[in-house]
Amino acid sequence: MKILILGAGQVGSTVAESLVSEANDITVVDSDSGKLALLQERLDLRTLVGNASHPSVLEQAGIADTDMLLAVTQSDEVNMVACKLAASLYNTPTRIARIRSADFLARPELFNKDNFCVDFSICPEQILTDYISKLIEFPEALQVLRFSQGKASLVAVRAFKGGPLVGQPLSFLHEHMPHVDTRVAAIFRKDSPLIPKGDTVVEDGDEIFFIAATKNIRTVLKEMRRMDKPTRRVMIVGGGNIGRRLAKALEGDYQVKLIEYNKKACENLAGELTNTLVLNGDGTDEKLMQQENVGEVDVFCALTNDDENNIMSALLAKQGGARKVIALINRSAYVDLVQGGKIDIALSPAHVTIGSLLAYVRQGDVAAVHSLRRGAAEALELVVHGDRKSSSVVGRRIDEIELPSGATIGAVVRGDEVMMGHRDLVIESEDHVIVFVINKAMVKKVEKLFHVNIGFF
Amino acid sequence: MQRTLTVIHALGLMLAVFSFAYLMPILTAIIYGQGEVFQDFLLAMVWTLATGVLMWMLTRRYKGELSIRHGYLLVVAMWTAMPAVATLPLLLLLPDLSFTDAYFETMSGLTTTGATVLVGLDVLSPALNIWRHELNWLGGMGIIVLAVAVLPLLGIGGRQLFKAETPGPMKDSALTPRITETARNLWLVYLGITIACIVSLKLAGMNWLDSICHAFAAMGLGGFSTHDASVGFFNSPAIEAVLMVFMLLAAMNFATHFLALRAKSLKPYRMDVEGLATVGLIVLSCFGIAGFLWWQGTYPSFLTALRHASFNLISVATDCGFASVDFNQWPIFAPLWMLLLSCIAASSGSTGGGIKMIRTLVLVKQAGREFVKLLHPAAINPMKIGGHVISNSVVFSVLGFIFLYFMSVATLTFALLISGLDFISAFSAIIACINNAGPGLGLVGPANNYGALTDFQTWVCTAAMLIGRLEIFTVLILFTPHFWRR
Numbered sequence: 001m002k003i004l005i006l007g008a009g010q011v012g013s014t015v016a017e018s019l020v021s022e023a024n025d026i027t028v029v030d031s032d033s034g035k036l037a038l039l040q041e042r043l044d045l046r047t048l049v050g051n052a053s054h055p056s057v058l059e060q061a062g063i064a065d066t067d068m069l070l071a072v073t074q075s076d077e078v079n080m081v082a083c084k085l086a087a088s089l090y091n092t093p094t095r096i097a098r099i100r101s102a103d104f105l106a107r108p109e110l111f112n113k114d115n116f117c118v119d120f121s122i123c124p125e126q127i128l129t130d131y132i133s134k135l136i137e138f139p140e141a142l143q144v145l146r147f148s149q150g151k152a153s154l155v156a157v158r159a160f161k162g163g164p165l166v167g168q169p170l171s172f173l174h175e176h177m178p179h180v181d182t183r184v185a186a187i188f189r190k191d192s193p194l195i196p197k198g199d200t201v202v203e204d205g206d207e208i209f210f211i212a213a214t215k216n217i218r219t220v221l222k223e224m225r226r227m228d229k230p231t232r233r234v235m236i237v238g239g240g241n242i243g244r245r246l247a248k249a250l251e252g253d254y255q256v257k258l259i260e261y262n263k264k265a266c267e268n269l270a271g272e273l274t275n276t277l278v279l280n281g282d283g284t285d286e287k288l289m290q291q292e293n294v295g296e297v298d299v300f301c302a303l304t305n306d307d308e309n310n311i312m313s314a315l316l317a318k319q320g321g322a323r324k325v326i327a328l329i330n331r332s333a334y335v336d337l338v339q340g341g342k343i344d345i346a347l348s349p350a351h352v353t354i355g356s357l358l359a360y361v362r363q364g365d366v367a368a369v370h371s372l373r374r375g376a377a378e379a380l381e382l383v384v385h386g387d388r389k390s391s392s393v394v395g396r397r398i399d400e401i402e403l404p405s406g407a408t409i410g411a412v413v414r415g416d417e418v419m420m421g422h423r424d425l426v427i428e429s430e431d432h433v434i435v436f437v438i439n440k441a442m443v444k445k446v447e448k449l450f451h452v453n454i455g456f457f
Numbered sequence: 458m459q460r461t462l463t464v465i466h467a468l469g470l471m472l473a474v475f476s477f478a479y480l481m482p483i484l485t486a487i488i489y490g491q492g493e494v495f496q497d498f499l500l501a502m503v504w505t506l507a508t509g510v511l512m513w514m515l516t517r518r519y520k521g522e523l524s525i526r527h528g529y530l531l532v533v534a535m536w537t538a539m540p541a542v543a544t545l546p547l548l549l550l551l552p553d554l555s556f557t558d559a560y561f562e563t564m565s566g567l568t569t570t571g572a573t574v575l576v577g578l579d580v581l582s583p584a585l586n587i588w589r590h591e592l593n594w595l596g597g598m599g600i601i602v603l604a605v606a607v608l609p610l611l612g613i614g615g616r617q618l619f620k621a622e623t624p625g626p627m628k629d630s631a632l633t634p635r636i637t638e639t640a641r642n643l644w645l646v647y648l649g650i651t652i653a654c655i656v657s658l659k660l661a662g663m664n665w666l667d668s669i670c671h672a673f674a675a676m677g678l679g680g681f682s683t684h685d686a687s688v689g690f691f692n693s694p695a696i697e698a699v700l701m702v703f704m705l706l707a708a709m710n711f712a713t714h715f716l717a718l719r720a721k722s723l724k725p726y727r728m729d730v731e732g733l734a735t736v737g738l739i740v741l742s743c744f745g746i747a748g749f750l751w752w753q754g755t756y757p758s759f760l761t762a763l764r765h766a767s768f769n770l771i772s773v774a775t776d777c778g779f780a781s782v783d784f785n786q787w788p789i790f791a792p793l794w795m796l797l798l799s800c801i802a803a804s805s806g807s808t809g810g811g812i813k814m815i816r817t818l819v820l821v822k823q824a825g826r827e828f829v830k831l832l833h834p835a836a837i838n839p840m841k842i843g844g845h846v847i848s849n850s851v852v853f854s855v856l857g858f859i860f861l862y863f864m865s866v867a868t869l870t871f872a873l874l875i876s877g878l879d880f881i882s883a884f885s886a887i888i889a890c891i892n893n894a895g896p897g898l899g900l901v902g903p904a905n906n907y908g909a910l911t912d913f914q915t916w917v918c919t920a921a922m923l924i925g926r927l928e929i930f931t932v933l934i935l936f937t938p939h940f941w942r943r
Contacts, residue, residue, distance in 0.1 A: 259835075266837035271846040279835040288835055 001025070001361065004066045004092075006052035006082055007073030008035040010330065011098060011124050014350035015070060015357055018375075020045055022361070027061045030073075053081040055089060063090045068361065072098040080104070080116045087117030096120045096360060100241070120360060124353040129245040131352050132326065135345065136250065136299050139231050139324050140221050142207065142345060145370040146214070147381045148413040148432050153214045154185065154370065154379050155221070159206040162226035171198040173223060182212040182220045183420040185410040185436035188373070193438045195406070209372070209379075211410035211434060213418040228323065231298040235259070235322070237283030237313050238304030239269045242328065242349075246301065251275035257292055259283050261304075283313035286320065295321030302327045307334050314343045335374055351375050362447060367432060378437045379410070385429055386452040393433070393450055399423040404445045406438040462519040464531045469512025471535055472542060476505035481591050482546065482584040485666075494550065494584045501545035508542070529934055536923060540564040543592060550585055551575075557912045564919045565907075566592030568926035569808055571680025571778035571895035574908040574915070579684050583666055586683045590670040593679025596926075597647065597707075597808040646715045651676045654703045661695040671779075675703045678808040680778025680895040687903065688768070689781040697768045697781060708735055708775035710806035730843035731815045735804045738814075739774050742798060743767040746791050753788050766791070769903075774798035776809040778895020785902030792898050796885060799894040810893030810925050812862060818842055819855045861929045865921070866891060872917045878910075886910075890918045891925035 001024045005012050008030035016028055016039060026045040029052050030036050036047035050057035052073050063069065069086045071079035079097035086092035099105055099121040111118040134144035143156035159166050164176060170184055187194045188207040194200060202208065202224075212220050221227065234250055236243050239260030247258045247269075256276040260266045263280050270278040281288040283302060294300065300322040302310035307329045314327035319342075326345045329335050339346040351371045358369040368381040388395035392402070398409050398421055409421035413432040419425060427433065433450070437443055479502035486495035523531060540563035547559040554562075558574040565572045566589050578586065651672055658668035667683055674681045684690035688697060706714070709732040716725035726732060747763035756762035765782050772779040773795040784792050801817040803809025822840055829838050840847040866887055873883035878900065885897030886907070896903040901910070907918060924932045934940050 263837070267839060267846075270837045270839045271841065274841075274844070277829070277833060278837045279833060280837045281835045291835070292833065 001067045002062070002065060003027075003068045003070060003361070004029070004058075004061055004063055006030075006069070006071045006079070007098075008032065008039055008047075009072070009074060010349070011072045011353065012070075013039055014354060015072065016045060017043060018350070018354050018358065019361060024361070027066075029057060029061050051078075053078045053085070055085055058082070058085060058090070063092060066090075066092055068092070068094040068096065070096050070357070076101050076104055080110075080118060083118045084116050087113075094119055094360060096122060096357065098122055098124065100125060122353075122356050124349065124356075125241045125245055127353045127356055128242050128328075128347075128349055129249055132242075132246055132301060132303075132347070133249050135326065136231050136234060136254070138217060138221065139228050139299060140225055141217075143372070144217070145372075145379060147368055147379075147411075147434050148418075150214055151413055151416065152211060152411050152418045152434060153217055154209060154211050154410065154434070154436070155217055156207060156209050156372070157221055157224045159202050159204060159208055160225035161204050163222070163224040165202050165223040166204055166225075167201065169199045169201050170196055176223065177219065180212070180216045180219050181420045182210050182216065183410050183422075185209045185211055185379075185408050186377070186438055193377075193406070195438075196408075209436060211420070211436075229298070233257075233297050233299075235292070235294060235297045235300045235317070237300075237302045237310070238328075239265050239278070240303065240305055243301075243303045244269060244272070246303065247273055247276045257297075259288065259292075284309055284316060286316050289313075289316060289320050297322040298324065300325045304328070305330075307331050311338055311343065318342050318344075332374065339374075348374060362443075366447075376440060378440050378443055380435045380437065380443070380446065381413075382433050382435060382447075382450045384427060384431050384433055384450060387429060390452050391429075391450070393427050394429050396427060397423065398425050398427070401427070401449070403435075403449070404442045407442055407446050408436045410434045410436050459519055460524065460527050461530070462516045463521050463523060464527050464534060465512055466516035466519050467523065467531055468534050468538060469509045469514075469516065472509030472538065473506055473513060474509075475539055475542070476502050476509060478591060478595060479505070479546075479588075482588040485587045486582075486584040489583050491582055491584065494582050497549040498546050498584060498588075501542075501549065504545060505542045526940065529931055529940075532927060533923075533932055533935055536567065536927060540567050543567065543588075546585065546588055550582065555912070557915050558908070561907065561915045561919050562589070563592060564922050565895075566590075566679065566681060567596035568893050568922040569593055569596045569677045569679040569776075569810070570890060570893040570922045570926075571674065571678075572890065572901070572907050572918070572922075573681065574906060574910075576685065576906070576908060578682065579690075581683075586666070586670055589681050590673040590679070590683075593677040593681050594651065594673035595677075596679065597673075597677030642715055643711050646711055646718060647676065649718075650703070650706060650714065654699070657699045657703070658696065661699045662693055663691070663696060671700065672703070674779070675700050675777060676707050676808065678704065678707050678775055678777040678803070678810075678893070680772065682779060687781065688772075688779045692781075694764060697764065700779065701768055701771050704771050704775045704777045704779075705736060705739065707777075708739075708803045708807045708809045710804045711808075712806050728843065729804075731804045731818065734818060735802055735814045739771060739798065739802055742774065742794065743770050746770055746794060749791060750787060755787055770795050770798070773894055773896070774802040775807075776803050776811055776892050776894040778889075780896055780903035783902065783904040785898050785904060792885075796888050796894075796898070799892045800888065810891075812859065815842070816855045816858060819847060819852060820859065823852055823856070858929060861933065862891075865924055865929060869917055869921050873914055876911060876913050876917075878914060886914075886918055887921050890921035893922060893925055 003019060003024050003026050005016055005028045008028050016026055019026055020043045028039055028045060029048045029050060031051055033049045036049060040047050048061045063086060069092045071082040073079055076099050083095040083097050086095050095118055097118045100123055104110060110116055111121060138144055141155050141157050145154040165173060184196045186209045187196050208224060210220055231254060233255045236247055236258045239258055243258060247256050250256050251273060257279060258276050259279045259281055260269060261282055266278050266280045294317050300317040302314045304310055310327040310329060314325040318325045324344045326347060327343050328347050328349060332348060335346045335348045351374055355369040355371050359366045365383040366380060367383055370379045372379055384393050386394055411421050411434045412419045412425060435446055437446060479498050483495060483498045486498060540560055543563040544559040547554055561574055654672035654676055655668050658672055670683050713725050713729045713732055743766055747766040750756055750766055751759045751762040768781045769784045776799050800811045803811055803813055805813045805815045826838050829836055840852055869887045870884050882899035882901055886901045889895055889897040901907055
C-alpha cells in the first residue's frame, strides 16, 4: 500500500515506523528537515521537506497514486486542508487526519464529503487519555482495551497470591463463577507465552489476558488477585496535552492534583480545570511530593514529554508510597527496561495509539487493532462478511476454523450481545470477532483467513 | 481650565436635556387640572432649560472629546447639579421646605435611595409625586446611560462616561460593539419591564397614578411611595407579590435581561452566576427570616410571617426600600440581616446599590484562595467566577473598594454619632443611604423618616447616598491630589 504521512512529529514517526515493518511504501512530508533526516536514517522510506498543505508539495510527494493519506501535523487546520486537497484534486481513496480541537470534533458535519472530506479523524491524546482513565478505574489491571464501542474488553492482569484462581487450573474459573462468562486468551509466564488450556495451572506472577463483557471486568479481576481499594486520589505530573485532558476527564470522579513546571502553563490549566488542584513545581522534587502527600496517592501518572523525568518522578513517587505509578515513556528501549520493575506500568504512547491507525491500514474489515506487550502481540476486532462459500469463517464452529497456532478467538460480539469464543459457537455474517494473536508475525495469516474470497463466485 | 470648560459645556447640554423630564409632571398637572402646580413646573422647566442652554452656549468654543479624568468630574458634577435643579418645584410648591431637605429628597430620588423627609405624601399633589418617582426612575439606570445613548448623536463621545457610570466590575461585558447601541438597548429593556410592571400593578388593584409611581420606584429600586405608610397602605398580597417579582428583576443585571430577550431563552439566566447568587441568597433568606419570625411569635402563622418577611426583606435587600409593616419592631436579628443583605445582594448592572454580589463573590472566593494557599504553597489557584478567570488586578481593585466602602461607612457613622444621633439610628441610616436602600432602623426606621434629622445629619446622609451611588471611587477620586495634578 502507498501511504503518505504528513508531519514527522511524535505520531508521524511512530506510525511510519510501524507501517514500514508491514511492507508499505511510505513517504513522509514535514517542514523540518532535521526531523526527516532522523527518520530517513533509521527507516526505509522517502522524505520530502515542505508545507504539507501546499498542492505542489503534495504532488511532489506523489499524492496522485497514493492509497492513503495520513495528515498528522501539529496543526488541525493544515491536516483538514490537506484532506480536502487530497479529495478534491487527487481523489485519494482514504484520508485520515489528526484533529485535536474539541471545537472541530463537536461538529462532525465538518468532516463529511461536502466539507473537509476527512474519512477518519484521530486524536492520539484522547486515545491515550481514555486508556489511562481505564487503568485508573481498574487499578489492578495492566491494560484495559475496549472492543465494539466498549461492549467487550480485553484485560491484562498479573496474577497475585490471594486470588482464588492462583494455583488452580483455568477450568476452575467456570466452576467458581458459573454466571459470569469469560475467556482467558493468553498467559505469559516469565515473558514467554503459554497456550491456555483447561488444565493450565495459574501461577503467582503470571500475566493473564482475559476477555469479558465490560460490566464483568471487576468480577473476573477478583479471581486473579486480591482487590485493592478503589482509586480516590490521583496525582499527575505534566500539564501538557495528555495531562490536561486526563485531569479534565478525572476531576469529576477523583481528587486530582496536577504538577506542572511552567508557571504560565499552570495559570492556563488552573483557568480551564474546575476541580483539580494545580501545583507549580518540578515533578522530580521530592519535597513538593511529600508536601502534597504522595504517600496517600492511589495512582500517580508521570506524563511530561521527557522520558527520563517521567521515570525519575515515578520512581520517587513509588518510593514515597504511591500505590500504583504509571510513567509515559516514548523510547521503546526504556519501556522494556522499566516495565515490571518498580514502575507498575510503563506506557508507550506509540503502542497505545498506533492501533487506531493500524485498523485503517489493514486489509479486510478491521474495526479495531490493539497492540499488546509493547507491539509483540496484537488483538484484532474483525468484522466477518460473506457466507459459508465465500468465507472460510462464516457458518463454521470455532473449532472448525483453521486458525494458526497462537491465535485465539476470544469473543464474538453479535449486535449487543457479547459471547465468549467457546468451541461450539457458530460464526455468522456481520459478527465482530475478537482475535488474540500471540505473535505479530501471524497477523497476516489471520487477516487472510477472514478475508472474503471473491474467487469462489 | 480649558478641559473644565469642556465639562461645563457637556453639563449644560445635560441640564437642557434633563429639563424635558418636567414634561411628565406638567402633563399630570394638566390632567388633574391644577393650574398653580402647572405654572410652577413650567417655571422650573424654563429655568433649567435656560441655565443649561446658557452654560452650553457660553462654553461652545470648548466643545471637544473628554478625557477619562474629566469623565469622572462630569459624572460627579451631574449627580450634584441635577438634584440641585430638581429641587425647584419642591421649593416652589412647599414653601415650608428648607433647601437642605429638598436637596436630600431629590438626591434620594436620583440616587434611587428612596429615603424621604416629607410627611403627608398622601395629600401631596399628584404632579409632585410623579416628579419624585420620575427621579427614582431616571436615576435608576443612571441618567448617564441615557445620556450615552443620546449625547453621541450630538457629537460628544461617551465611552469614558460609561466606564465611570455603569455599576460594578462587570462593566467590560459589552453586549454590542457600539456603546451607544448598548446603552439604547439596555434602556429599552428597562422601559419594557417598567411598562410590564405598571400594567401588572394596575391589574393587581392600584389606580393608574399609584401604579405608575410604584413601578417607577420599583424598577429604579428607589422605593419612594405615594403614601406615608408606603406599600403597607394597600395591604394587598397581590400588589406585594407583583412588586417582589419586579424588584428581583431589577436587582439582576439588565445585560442578562437583554441577552435573554434577544436570544428568547432562559439560558442567559442560568449562565449569570451573579444573578443566581443574588436570587438564591434572597429567597433562602426570606424563608429563614420567615421561620425566625414565626418561631419568635412575631406572627401567628408561618404564611403571614412569610408574606411580610419576603416583601420587606426583598425590598431592603435589593436596595429598593418599600415597607409594608414596621420591621423596626421585629427582633433585632431580622432587620440587621436585611441591612447586611442590602450591602451585598444586588447584582452589578442592576439598579441596586451597595457592594454588589459580584464583589461579594470575589471576596468569598479570595478567602477560599487564601486557605488553599496556606495548605498547598505551590498551588496555582486563579480566581474564577462562572468559569472565567478574574485577574488579580481586579481582585485588588475589589479589595480596595471594600476598604473604602467600610471606611466610608465608619467615618460617616462617626459623623452622625458626633452630632448626637443614637448608634442604631446612625449606623442604619448610613448603611441604608450608602447602599441606596432607603429606610433604616430606630429614628429613621420604616415608621418614621429622615425628616427628624438635623441639617448637618441630613447633609451627611446626602453625601452617603452620592458616594454609594457613584461607587465611591468616582467621588473620592476628585479629592486626591493626583486628580488635579497636570
